[in-house]
Amino acid sequence: MGIDSYNLERFIGDLRRIVASAADEASLLAQVAPLAQRVVAERGWLRADMYSADPALGFGTSLLHVEADQSLFVVVDSWLPGRGVPPHDHDTWAVVVGVEGCERNTFWQRLDAATRPGYAELQPIGEQCIAPGQVLAMPSGSIHSVINQTPHTSLSFHVYGRHLNHTARRQFDPERNLELPFIIDPR
Ligand SMILES: [Fe+2]
DSSP states (O other): OOTTOOOHHHHHHHHHHHHHHOSSHHHHHHHHHHHHHHHHHHOTTOOGGGGOOBTTTTEEEEEEEOOTTSEEEEEEEEEOTTOEEEEEOOSSOEEEEEEESOEEEEEEEEOSOSOSTTBOOEEEEEEEEEOBTOEEEEOTTOEEEEEEOSSSOEEEEEEEEEOGGGSOOEEEETTTTEEEEOOOOOO
C-alpha cells in the first residue's frame, strides 16, 4: 500500500472535517460525493461476507462505521436479484456509490402537506441506475426506492449524516397512500 493510498480511515477523517466545516448541506454533499467515490475505488474495506443478504428482507446491511453520537453512519448494502426497498426518506443527507451490479433508483415527490399522520401521496419524478463507481447525493428529505433488476446480488456503499435507526425516517406505500416508520438492523 503506497503512502498516498486512500482508505476508510482517511475517508472518515475527511467526513468529520467536512461535517464540521461545510457551510450548508449542498456544500457538504458536493465535498463528500467525490471522496466516497475515491474510497469505493480503493476497495480495501470490501469483505466477502458483505454479499450475504437476508432472504426474508431481500437485502443485507454491513456496518463500516458509526460515530459514538450516532452521526456519520457508513454501511454497505447488498440486494438479492429482483429485490429492493420501497419508497423511503432518510431524515438526513445521504451519499450512495455503486460497487457491483446496477441498482435502479426511483425518485418520488410528496404531493400532500404531510399533515395527516400515516397518510402520504407520492408520485415518481425520475429514475437513475447506479452502476459501479457512480455516485448519488441525496439531500435531507429526498424520497427514493431501489430495486436490483439484475440476476446477481448487487452491492452499494452508503454514507449518511446519522445512524438511520436514530432518525425519524419513513417508508411509503404509494399505492395505498401510507406513511410508516422505517427501522433496519445492521450487522
Ligand atoms: Fe435510501
